[in-house]
Structure formats: structure tokens, C-alpha cells
Amino acid sequence: DKEGHRHFMAKEIHEQPEVIAHTISRYVDPSTKTVRLPNGVFDFAKLDRLTVTACGTAYYAGLVSKYWFEKWAKLPIEIDVASELRYRDVPWTKNGGALFISQSGETADTLAALRDARANGQQIATVVNVAESSIAREADIIFPMAAGPEIGVASTKAFTCQLVSLACIAIAAGRIRGTLTAEEESVLVTSLLEIPRLVSEALKQSDKIETIARDIAKATGIFYIGRGVSYPIALEGALKLKEISYIHAEGYAAGELKHGPIALIDENLPIVVIAPKDAHFEKTVSNMQEVMARDGKALMVSCKDGIAEAGGKTWAAIETPQTHPMLAPIVYTVPVQLLAYFTATTKGTDVDQPRNLAKSVTVE
Numbered sequence: 001d002k003e004g005h006r007h008f009m010a011k012e013i014h015e016q017p018e019v020i021a022h023t024i025s026r027y028v029d030p031s032t033k034t035v036r037l038p039n040g041v042f043d044f045a046k047l048d049r050l051t052v053t054a055c056g057t058a059y060y061a062g063l064v065s066k067y068w069f070e071k072w073a074k075l076p077i078e079i080d081v082a083s084e085l086r087y088r089d090v091p092w093t094k095n096g097g098a099l100f101i102s103q104s105g106e107t108a109d110t111l112a113a114l115r116d117a118r119a120n121g122q123q124i125a126t127v128v129n130v131a132e133s134s135i136a137r138e139a140d141i142i143f144p145m146a147a148g149p150e151i152g153v154a155s156t157k158a159f160t161c162q163l164v165s166l167a168c169i170a171i172a173a174g175r176i177r178g179t180l181t182a183e184e185e186s187v188l189v190t191s192l193l194e195i196p197r198l199v200s201e202a203l204k205q206s207d208k209i210e211t212i213a214r215d216i217a218k219a220t221g222i223f224y225i226g227r228g229v230s231y232p233i234a235l236e237g238a239l240k241l242k243e244i245s246y247i248h249a250e251g252y253a254a255g256e257l258k259h260g261p262i263a264l265i266d267e268n269l270p271i272v273v274i275a276p277k278d279a280h281f282e283k284t285v286s287n288m289q290e291v292m293a294r295d296g297k298a299l300m301v302s303c304k305d306g307i308a309e310a311g312g313k314t315w316a317a318i319e320t321p322q323t324h325p326m327l328a329p330i331v332y333t334v335p336v337q338l339l340a341y342f343t344a345t346t347k348g349t350d351v352d353q354p355r356n357l358a359k360s361v362t363v364e
């Protein structure tokens with residue numbers, strides 16, 4: 001049941017405030033502003049390395065978590081796609097933990113990587129949406145996420161719920177390792193509790209994004225750039241667009257643009273700049289200006305202040321609510337999802353069943 005939406009993808013995008021709130025409630029005690037983890041989780045105090053493995057969109061959730069585990073838990077962390085990790089000679093550590101992220105819990109490469117990590121003595125945990133899946137069954141520890149069934153082939157609400165789970169795990173890991181103070185935890189939890197409302201706020205830009213998408217639909221290529229925690233969101237935006245609109249899209253770390261891809265910039269190439277107001281804002285804006293100096297069409301995604309400060313000469317801008325800078329990816333995912341969705345509907349593609357793709361990839 002699409003509940004009045006044209007596609008499951010639209011329904012699932014709009015469900016995010018609710019399912020994100022559910023996922024938060026699985027971890028957060030709002031009265032004490034602390035994160036609780038299920039019993040029997042990794043001994044974070046002893047963990048010497050965390051290896052995070054996933055495919056596709058779930059891999060991008062893992063990439064965001066790298067910034068969180070490093071900053072809050074000072075935990076050495078390695079992240080790779082399952083189809084690569086499996087075939088590398090990973091020097092597994094003695095007290096290593098391996099975390100697998102999957103919506104379906106049936107992705108063949110992720111499952112095979114899990115078995116490999118187990119054979120190498122790692123403790124196995126998963127952030128998985130489908131509770132009765134193979135990956136859930138084979139893991140020692142299940143970190144909950146509460147996205148509910150995801151029908152649209154392109155993952156949306158599962159991604160933001162994965163981000164919420166991972167943020168909570170990283171916060172708790174920081175507390176346990178003594179690298180995050182109670183005060184810092186409380187600030188983060190307070191910001192986390194505001195996320196559902198901010199995601200609802202971000203969804204209100206739908207009409208504006210639909211208008212912008214009419215132009216994007218004419219493009220033959222599009223770039224997405226971001227720095228820090230916004231870099232994986234650039235990758236996710238590009239993946240979502242190519243999956244359902246079939247337009248060639250690439251995501252780059254903003255600082256990498258000038259090391260090659262900038263050669264492709266001209267007046268026909270839109271570039272989506274994910275630029276929340278954080279420590280990287282000025283640098284990202286200067287990358288955006290380099291693009292504009294070469295006649296690239298910059299589409300700035302930032303908060304009100306960010307757009308007021310740097311959005312003046314851009315081709316277009318999408319206002320996105322300001323949040324805690326480290327948690328911005330959860331909110332900034334919404335505009336890139338909507339942009340992909342409306343670009344696809346403008347082109348008239350089969351949004352929920354894009355060509356060549358399956359909801360769960362059970363072949364290696």
C-alpha cells in the first residue's frame with residue numbers, strides 16, 4: 001500500500017521522520033540523554049579495531065560512521081565494500097570487531113564477508129533491517145534499526161535509519177572508551193532527538209526540488225561534492241540519481257575535484273554541493289566557486305545562513321535545516337533523495353523497479 005503516494009519510494013522517503021524516531025527510541029533514553037546498547041555488545045574498551053563492511057548504500061552509511069567512530073570513540077576503523085574485503089588478505093587483529101550493515105540481510109557478498117571475518121576470530125555484529133534474515137541469524141550481536149519493510153529498490157529510509165543506529169553505537173563506544181564526556185553525549189543525544197523534526201522540515205522543500213529536477217532531468221551528467229561527513233552523502237546522492245533516473249552521476253570528495261574531474265565542468269554540467277555549515281564550509285564553498293568560475297551550474301544544498309552567505313551566484317539552492325554538524329548527513333540525505341526521485345519521475349522511469357536492479361543481491 002503506497003498510502004496515497006505515487007511510488008513506494010516516495011512513501012518511504014516521507015516515512016523517514018517516523019522511522020528515524022522509532023530507531024532513535026531503540027537506543028536513546030530521553031530522560032537521561034544517554035545512549036543504551038543491547039546486552040552483550042562488543043567490549044568497546046578492549047576493541048583494537050572495528051572493520052565495517054557492506055555494499056552500495058549500506059556501504060555509504062558505513063563511510064559516514066567512520067567519521068563518527070574516529071571522532072567520538074577514537075577507534076581505529078576500516079571500512080570496505082564486501083566484494084573487496086573478502087578477497088583481501090586482511091591482517092585481522094586479536095581483539096577485532098566486525099560490523100556488517102545490510103537492509104535485506106541477504107546480500108551474498110556481505111554474508112560471505114561475515115563468514116570470513118568469523119573464521120578469522122572476529123566478533124560479529126550487524127546493523128540489519130530484516131530481523132529474520134541470514135545476516136541477522138549469523139551475527140553474534142544485532143544492533144536494531146526500525147525502518148520497517150522497504151519495498152522501493154532504491155534504498156532510502158533504511159539508509160537514514162542505518163545512520164541513526166551507527167551514530168548511537170559510535171556515541172556509546174565513545175562513552176565506554178572514555179573518549180566522549182557525559183556532557184558531549186548529552187549534547188549529541190539532544191541533537192539526535194531533534195532529527196525527526198528536522199527531517200520533516202527538509203521534506204517541505206519537495207515542491208522546490210521538483211522544479212529544480214525538471215532541469216536536472218535534461219542533463220547528461222551531474223556531479224555531487226561534499227567534505228567530511230558530507231562526502232558519503234555526495235556518493236549516496238549520485239548513486240540514487242543514477243539508479244532511478246539513469247543519468248550519469250558521480251560523487252566526489254570536494255577536495256578531489258581539482259585532481260581530475262574538474263576537467264569535465266562546463267555550462268552543461270550541474271554540480272550538487274552538499275555544504276552544511278560546519279568546519280569545512282568555507283573550503284567546500286571555495287570548491288563550488290571553482291566550479292562556477294568554469295560556468296558549472298552549482299546547486300547548493302545548505303542551511304539558511306549558508307545560502308545567505310555563499311549562495312548568491314549559484315544556479316539554484318535548496319535550504320536544509322541546520323543541525324549538529326556531525327549529524328548533518330542524516331538530514332542532508334533528504335534533499336538528495338528527493339532530487340533523484342523527482343528527476344526520475346520527470347523522466348518517467350520505473351522508480352520502484354529500476355532496470356537491471358534487484359532489491360536484494362543474492363549472487364556474488
Ligand code: F6R
Nearest residue numbers: 056057058102103104107154155
Ligand atoms: C541502493 C541500494 C543498494 C543496496 C545494496 C546493499 O539504493 O539499494 O546499493 O544498498 O545492494 O543491500 P543490503 O543493504 O540489503 O545489503
